[in-house]
Amino acid sequence: xxxRAVMAIYAFEMKRFFRTLxxxxxxxxxxxxxxxVVFGAAIGSRINQVEGVSYGSFIVPGLIMLTVMSQSVSTxxxxxxxxxxxxxxxxxxSAPVNYLEIVIGYVGASATKALFVGLVILVTSTFFVDLNxxxxxxxxxxxxxxCISFSLFGFIIGIWAQNFEQLQLxxxxxxxxxxxxxxxxxxxSMLPPFWQSVSLFNPVVYLISGFRWLFFGQGDVGLVWSxxxxxxxxxxxxGLVWLIFKTGYQIRN
Amino acid sequence: MTDIVETRGLTKTYKDGVKxxxxxxxxxxxxxxxxxxxxxxxxKTTLISTLCGIVQATGGYxxxxxFDIETEYRxxxxxxxxxxxxxxxxxxxxxINTVRLSRGLFGKPDDKELIERILRQLSLWDKRKSRIKExxxxxxxxxxxxxxxxxxxxxxxxxxxxxxxxxxLRRDMWKILRELRETGVTIILTTHYIExxxxxxxxxxxxxxxxxxxxxxxxxxxxxxGYKILRIELxxxxxxxxxKLAEYNLSLADGxxxxxxxxxxxxxxxxxxxxxxSISGAGLKLNDIQTTQSSLEQIFIxxxxxxxx
Numbered sequence: 001x002x003x004r005a006v007m008a009i010y011a012f013e014m015k016r017f018f019r020t021l022x023x024x025x026x027x028x029x030x031x032x033x034x035x036x037v038v039f040g041a042a043i044g045s046r047i048n049q050v051e052g053v054s055y056g057s058f059i060v061p062g063l064i065m066l067t068v069m070s071q072s073v074s075t076x077x078x079x080x081x082x083x084x085x086x087x088x089x090x091x092x093x094s095a096p097v098n099y100l101e102i103v104i105g106y107v108g109a110s111a112t113k114a115l116f117v118g119l120v121i122l123v124t125s126t127f128f129v130d131l132n133x134x135x136x137x138x139x140x141x142x143x144x145x146x147c148i149s150f151s152l153f154g155f156i157i158g159i160w161a162q163n164f165e166q167l168q169l170x171x172x173x174x175x176x177x178x179x180x181x182x183x184x185x186x187x188x189s190m191l192p193p194f195w196q197s198v199s200l201f202n203p204v205v206y207l208i209s210g211f212r213w214l215f216f217g218q219g220d221v222g223l224v225w226s227x228x229x230x231x232x233x234x235x236x237x238x239g240l241v242w243l244i245f246k247t248g249y250q251i252r253n
Numbered sequence: 254m255t256d257i258v259e260t261r262g263l264t265k266t267y268k269d270g271v272k273x274x275x276x277x278x279x280x281x282x283x284x285x286x287x288x289x290x291x292x293x294x295x296x297k298t299t300l301i302s303t304l305c306g307i308v309q310a311t312g313g314y315x316x317x318x319x320f321d322i323e324t325e326y327r328x329x330x331x332x333x334x335x336x337x338x339x340x341x342x343x344x345x346x347x348x349i350n351t352v353r354l355s356r357g358l359f360g361k362p363d364d365k366e367l368i369e370r371i372l373r374q375l376s377l378w379d380k381r382k383s384r385i386k387e388x389x390x391x392x393x394x395x396x397x398x399x400x401x402x403x404x405x406x407x408x409x410x411x412x413x414x415x416x417x418x419x420x421x422l423r424r425d426m427w428k429i430l431r432e433l434r435e436t437g438v439t440i441i442l443t444t445h446y447i448e449x450x451x452x453x454x455x456x457x458x459x460x461x462x463x464x465x466x467x468x469x470x471x472x473x474x475x476x477x478x479g480y481k482i483l484r485i486e487l488x489x490x491x492x493x494x495x496x497k498l499a500e501y502n503l504s505l506a507d508g509x510x511x512x513x514x515x516x517x518x519x520x521x522x523x524x525x526x527x528x529x530x531s532i533s534g535a536g537l538k539l540n541d542i543q544t545t546q547s548s549l550e551q552i553f554i555x556x557x558x559x560x561x562x
Contacts, residue, residue, distance in 0.1 A: 002327070008357020015350060087341030091400070094305040094335050095358035096327040 009105025056129035062184030076110035076154030099245030111147035139214040152237035262313030288450035291460035334406030344386035359404035
């Protein structure tokens, strides 16, 4: 393993993050505050409790997942698409690094950035609601896994994309709707039975539910199903990344 | 001198059927400067890109420093530095950081002294904290060279390193390349500037249609394929070559006032003395005589034309 190469990619990507640290910090704080104002104060005041938890607290895991998923995808896809776009990818391809090292460097940096944003939201939310996290360490681990898996997914999108429109296409048309309809701001039990069944085909439901389970000890589906979904998602992403580098798809012409 | 790069039957066929490399067999000696000459689309960049791992070969094999570029790619690539044709750098990054990234990618620990030495050698030390977008085009090219050199490669590939740079910078680059060769670095460069190959290369490889047409010492190539042109300016104008001069294969130029004679300097006899005697015998009076040496450019054009024919 070329550890130094992994660290070089990671450090280089993190420098890009630190260049816009203020923006990276302020943006989630403002958006979280707005969500709490709109969903917590305006709508939450009409909803007493959801599954024994105040609505304000109930939306915290969904809010974190919503931001972390979209942040992971957008950061990772951009970080690999940009070198492709400007041509600096040649440096990676001609260096003594294998695909795993490239992925660890880029995905690691992207996951770190998303984790930072997730933690900022978590801390910000404590200013609005009381949070009593039942399994804090497992919750953190699940958050890290979510950051990694969606960064992997973003990495694949970045490799696949041939222009900036395509880069935005999947996050905008697939990720955002799936996350919004995946129980970020509501419990599946609040839906009519038909839509409950339809929602179970949405993979994001299992991830948000699992994360919420670790907060409050309950979710829309059992924790085991959430862990299976997470493992499957990571396995599929890793398989696709392996295939991309094996065949040189979109990078080694 | 041992060979540091060796290719056998190296082939690259793109998905659309275009054959960019056809059965390329090439040996590059350690410590030499080899210039790859060829017209646009000849396959020069594909050859370099394949050796560096950017393009996957579809046939044959290549070794760098004895390491196969596919099966022992880590060892092979550690020996290689690449300066690409396009100026591809992250515009918002600082010079020093982008150079450090390159060294790190090759698995080398940070070496402040070495990086300082390279940046000073390339007159970039004062600009080390500048962002790439703030640099001039020439400086950006130097940054690319610094990035390629910072992991101390034994083989340096330069894909048209002086394309679009001014004459002064071009000569500076030649100086840098010569200095690098003195330290034992093998240099392979593609160029459109024949003058460049003529000025710094030890050997010339001519590439056309994905094939290597020849690889030869520059001096011997110029001796072997070079020729001289004798231009004889006459006092009077001729409509046609006189009968007495028919055997010399002369041509008329400048509206009939100049006789042009092409001869091979490698021959025992150039035929000049006899030609001048025959001209005098034909009653022609001379105004002036000039000789010019064919350049590498003419040799290159002749080779490519010959290949096309």
